Structure formats: structure tokens, C-alpha cells
Amino acid sequence: MKKILKHNKRLLIQITVLLVVIVSSINHYLISINKSIPWISESIFHYICPTCGVTSIYQFIASPTLWVEKIKSILGIIIGVSIILTLIFGPVICGFICPFGAIQDLTARVGKKIFKDKYNHFIKKELDNKLKFTRYLSLILAIILTATSSVMILEAINPYHAFLGIFNKKPISLVGVFILFLVILISLFVQRPWCKYLCPYGAFLGIFNKFKVFRVIREKESCLNCKRCDKECPMGIEIHESEAVRDIRCISCLDCLDKNICPKSNTIEFTSKDIESEQVNIEY
Missing domain, CATH: 3.30.70 (Alpha-Beta Plaits)
Structure with a gap:
């Protein structure tokens, strides 16, 4: 493990962020029983989660609050930093920071051990080239559900929320748990299936690849x-x-x-x- 981390700084960053998110989720529960850990909050990661990243941006833009106030808010700062980073370096949030991406990458390491060179090649290139557009359908769906005040539906089907629910004792949607289990299972055969085919926030950030500086x-x-x-x-x-x-x-x-x-x-x-x-x- 030490050798792997030495040659893979990205993995180290991913594991660190994932652990921070887990601790933050546990702290969410501790707050409810007045035993919270100071300076630890899951709200920041909520703003960049696979679906809430999109809903947060939509709600930020649609909010009647003055733009001066919105830009100075925590949400405004996170959205601004995320977009600036993506314009310069591309979707580094997806590659280095996203906890759900880390879960899939860690599962992929198991899949690579099992299937060797066959790993990530189970889906034919022609089909993969078509499936990659499905996440833009997810993006459109996320925008529509947010615009129609149906965010609860998104939360119910969000596998990332299901994962966090394991640690913060929030009610967990069975649909979300099923999707979480399915994504992890498919990750044993295909790397980052959620990111490739379903992630609405990744679809949004991916557009910036056309304009990024680096x-x-x-x-x-x-x-x-x-x-x-x-x-x-x-x-x-x-x-x-x-x-x-x-x-x-x-x-x-x-x-x-x-x-x-x-x-x-x-x-x-x-x-x-x-x-x-x-x-x-x-x-x-």
C-alpha cells in the first residue's frame, strides 16, 4: 500500500477526501446528539456531489438574493472556485476530489486484479461512444426536477446520498441503495460507470474541457x-x-x-x- 501511494498522489488525495467526507457524515449525526466535532461539516461536499452540484448551481442562479450577497456566500465561493478551477485545469474535482469517484476507483483496483487486461474493455467502443451521452440526459433531468421543486426525487435516487446515509443515520432510500450497489458492482468490470454514463455534475463540468487552459x-x-x-x-x-x-x-x-x-x-x-x-x- 505504501508503494502504491508513493507513486499515486491522486489516490492519496482521493482517500484523504473520502475519509474527511465519512468523518463529516458521522459528525452530522453527532450534531443531533450534541457531540459534534468542531470545524467539520459535510455541507461543502454537498455542493459538489454528483447531483447536488447541479441543483446547487441552479438554486444559486435562481435565488432572488442580490448577486453581491450570493457571490459572498459559502455556496457562491464554492461554485466560483469550482468553475475557475475547471476552466483552467478541466474537471479536477471529478478526478481528484469527488468522493463518489474515489469509491469507484478503489473498486476498480479490485476489478483490475481479477480481470487484468480485460478490465474496462467489456463494453464495445461503438456502444460506449453512444452511452457517454446518457449523462447529459441525467443533467437535463436534474435541472427539470430542480426547477419543478422535485429535489426530493433526486435525493432518493442519489447513490452518493445513500453512501453518506450509512454513516450519518439519515433515512436511506432503497432506490438509492440499489443504485449504489449497482454502481459498485459494475465498477468491478467498468471503471467509473457512474461518471461515464450517469453523473449530471460531471456532464456539466465536462463541457469546460472544450475551453480549459491546461x-x-x-x-x-x-x-x-x-x-x-x-x-x-x-x-x-x-x-x-x-x-x-x-x-x-x-x-x-x-x-x-x-x-x-x-x-x-x-x-x-x-x-x-x-x-x-x-x-x-x-x-x-
Whole structure:
């Protein structure tokens, strides 16, 4: 485990955030019995959860409160920082911070041990390219339910809420628990199935990949087309086909930049520099 963490700082960050979220959830229960831990709150993570991230943004915009006050609020600051980070670096919240993404990535490690090279290749590429748009249906649904004051439905089907409910003793929706169990089960075969096909907040942040300042670039002159970067990508992006990765599924996890992945140094970089006559292979 020590060796794994040494070579995977992202995993260390994910585990840390996940533990903080679990402690925050436990603290939510402790507050109800007047035994809370100071300075620990789950509300911050509520604003960036897979569905509440979308509802929070909608409610922030729709709120009649003066914009000056909204921007100064905790919600306004979190939304502002999240969007600025995503505009600069892409969806790093998805790749490094999202606790539900961490749960899927940790489950994926088990799946990789079981299925080896077959892992994350059970769904044919043609089908995967079609399924990746389903999360935009989830985004539209989340917006509609929020606009019609039906947020309770979203909370009932939110697997992240079901996970938190294990620790904070809130009533847990059976539908949410079923979806949570299903996502974890599928994660044994496909990495990040929720992120790829259902996450509304990830769908929203993924749009910023088209405009982000820093992105993964591939030097085609030195590339061996070994496709090892493709294999490492949790979202199944064909990095070897692009000079600059602006795929809407990219979560800016930077796994493809691991020095143990690409056999040619400086072939894959995360940079803001322009590519000469940049021919970006943009995948929708």
C-alpha cells in the first residue's frame, strides 16, 4: 500500500477526501446528539456531489438574493472556485476530489486484479461512444426536477446520498441503495460507470474541457502509438488519436502522464502551451 501511494498522489488525495467526507457524515449525526466535532461539516461536499452540484448551481442562479450577497456566500465561493478551477485545469474535482469517484476507483483496483487486461474493455467502443451521452440526459433531468421543486426525487435516487446515509443515520432510500450497489458492482468490470454514463455534475463540468487552459497534449512525432495511455485512461479516451485531449469525458486525473505509462519521455504532457497549427481531435 505504501508503494502504491508513493507513486499515486491522486489516490492519496482521493482517500484523504473520502475519509474527511465519512468523518463529516458521522459528525452530522453527532450534531443531533450534541457531540459534534468542531470545524467539520459535510455541507461543502454537498455542493459538489454528483447531483447536488447541479441543483446547487441552479438554486444559486435562481435565488432572488442580490448577486453581491450570493457571490459572498459559502455556496457562491464554492461554485466560483469550482468553475475557475475547471476552466483552467478541466474537471479536477471529478478526478481528484469527488468522493463518489474515489469509491469507484478503489473498486476498480479490485476489478483490475481479477480481470487484468480485460478490465474496462467489456463494453464495445461503438456502444460506449453512444452511452457517454446518457449523462447529459441525467443533467437535463436534474435541472427539470430542480426547477419543478422535485429535489426530493433526486435525493432518493442519489447513490452518493445513500453512501453518506450509512454513516450519518439519515433515512436511506432503497432506490438509492440499489443504485449504489449497482454502481459498485459494475465498477468491478467498468471503471467509473457512474461518471461515464450517469453523473449530471460531471456532464456539466465536462463541457469546460472544450475551453480549459491546461490540457493533455501528445507529441505525435515521438509517440510510438503503443496505446498504453489509452489503456490507463479510466474514462476510455483514445489519447493516442489526439494531439490535444478535449474530450468531454476527460476528468483531468492525469493518470496518462504517469512516467511508468508512456515509454517515451515528454511525449504526453499537461500544459497550456499552443500546438503549432493545433489540429485538435475533438470527440463528442
